[in-house]
Amino acid sequence: MKVLIFKSPEDATEAVAASxxxxxxxxxxxSLGFATGGTAEPVYDLMVSAFEKGKVSFRKVRxxxxxxxxxxxPDHPMSYRCYMRRHLFDRTDFQPENTHIPKGDAQDPAxxxxxxxxxxxxxxxxxxxxxxxxxxxxxxxxxxxxSLSSRTRVKTLARGTVEANSRFFDRIEDVPRLCITMGIATxxxxxxxLLLATGKRKAGAVAKMIEGPLAAICPASALQMHSNAxxxxxxxxxxxxxxxxxxxxxHPDGKVAAL
Ligand code: PGA
Numbered sequence: 001m002k003v004l005i006f007k008s009p010e011d012a013t014e015a016v017a018a019s020x021x022x023x024x025x026x027x028x029x030x031s032l033g034f035a036t037g038g039t040a041e042p043v044y045d046l047m048v049s050a051f052e053k054g055k056v057s058f059r060k061v062r063x064x065x066x067x068x069x070x071x072x073x074p075d076h077p078m079s080y081r082c083y084m085r086r087h088l089f090d091r092t093d094f095q096p097e098n099t100h101i102p103k104g105d106a107q108d109p110a111x112x113x114x115x116x117x118x119x120x121x122x123x124x125x126x127x128x129x130x131x132x133x134x135x136x137x138x139x140x141x142x143x144x145x146x147s148l149s150s151r152t153r154v155k156t157l158a159r160g161t162v163e164a165n166s167r168f169f170d171r172i173e174d175v176p177r178l179c180i181t182m183g184i185a186t187x188x189x190x191x192x193x194l195l196l197a198t199g200k201r202k203a204g205a206v207a208k209m210i211e212g213p214l215a216a217i218c219p220a221s222a223l224q225m226h227s228n229a230x231x232x233x234x235x236x237x238x239x240x241x242x243x244x245x246x247x248x249x250x251h252p253d254g255k256v257a258a259l
Pocket of ligand 1: 036037038039040131132133134135138139140
């Protein structure tokens with residue numbers, strides 16, 4: 001694991017956006033895995049800004065999102081399809097046929113989950129998967145006790161996740177309880193994992209992910225098994241790390257030749 005601690009959330013976010021843009025400059029038809037949530041929004045703003053300045057084109061990029069709520073149609077404003085269109089796809093030159101998100105309104109979500117996993121496989125796999133982390137240590141919607149060898153499937157959201165995500169809905173009752181999510185083994189199959197966490201709220205989960213035991217109770221700890229996982233943190237999210245001084249010694253201010 002490469003643990004990078006930046007002075008501010010803005011610096012961490014910029015480093016993540018620069019890394020994703022760098023992937024596309026190196027390989028214009030790169031396959032990128034995307035995440036939703038509040039932490040990813042400023043990353044997408046920076047990608048949009050680079051596109052608007054003519055620094056990068058996403059025309060050939062293939063996009064695979066981590067997860068989707070079950071029961072929301074793709075045009076529902078709270079669906080992750082809509083989130084991605086609002087924050088990234090409709091503001092850049094992503095080609096709709098290259099953007100993949102599980103279908104939350106599929107007649108049989110279990111069949112849709114298998115289809116999605118196969119779609120990722122057929123495309124040749126994901127070059128770089130962007131990740132956030134939940135306060136309970138989830139990645140994607142792999143809630144605590146998710147199998148570390150899980151593939152894309154239907155999951156039930158943890159109560160805390162429903163509460164955390166209710167800020168995006170009018171009422172907590174409107175938050176779907178079920179989702180389709182890439183599994184932990186699906187995520188580990190990406191050639192690179194790039195996780196961004198900012199703010200004090202995430203400090204406990206971040207410490208368990210990096211320094212805790214490899215355990216399904218903290219799904220993000222599975223990244224300890226990945227040979228190319230980069231964790232980008234601000235000072236607050238790094239606040240509970242025991243080896244903080246060591247990480248800063250290796251990469252002062254999160255600086256590294258290339259993420
Ligand atoms: P957040 O979500 O960025 O909105 O905190 C991250 C996550 O739950 O994975």
